[in-house]
Amino acid sequence: MAPEELLKQKSFNVVISADDCGKRRNRTEIRRILLDGGYPGEQIYEFDKRKEGIQRYDPSQYFAPDFIKYQEEEILIDGGCYNLDSALEMRRHCKNLKKVYAFEPDPISYKHCLAVQQETGFEQVKMIQAGTWNSKTTLSFEIGNDGGSSLAKTGEISVPVVTIDETVMPEDRITYIKLDVEGAELESLEGARITIQKYKPKLAVCLYHKPEDLITLPLYIKGLVPEYKLYVRHHSNVPEETVLYAVIP
Structure with missing residues (x-):
């Protein structure tokens, strides 16, 4: 039903559930459109997945599968570190987390990460206020102050982006790459091509931000390192x- 038709009838109870990937602003915008059109406020309800007990995110999902075997010493690339929960989770899983390259372009989340790093005494973390991409440049960015912040054509600010290949120190043998970068996964992998082919690190890459990623990401990774064995796991009861x-192997 088109919004125009809904506004003409004004006879339904409306439930708004539009907080996928943390975009809670969508709920606010939909509610505003309805109220501005004269829709009765008492007939509008909002459904927040997080408040309703629906599972959304578990930081252990990147590091806990039984086919992940840890080395005595690990160096992690954390693409989209958000609040450092992924790096903290990996520290619980491996014996010696030597170093973490933590990328976070959202300025609010970046400051939060610095605070978490200090609170937890996480000296192994090297914070990088930039996004991961296939070149060094500046891109438009939509601030969400949550896990849904992302690169966007019409974002509020501009942020620097860099390649993993150019950021990693030559002496660091990368053993693990985690990417949850809200749709920039393919470009981030392209920017890590040399690192991946040289060290063949374990990869944990989000596969749900773009429909085409279900095909393009596995194909790209296998093209870089044909001997990789690929697994797919779904970790929630939402998309x-x-x-x-x-x-x-």
């Missing part, structure tokens, strides 16, 4: 949190 893993 989000599908992860592609690549490991050397």
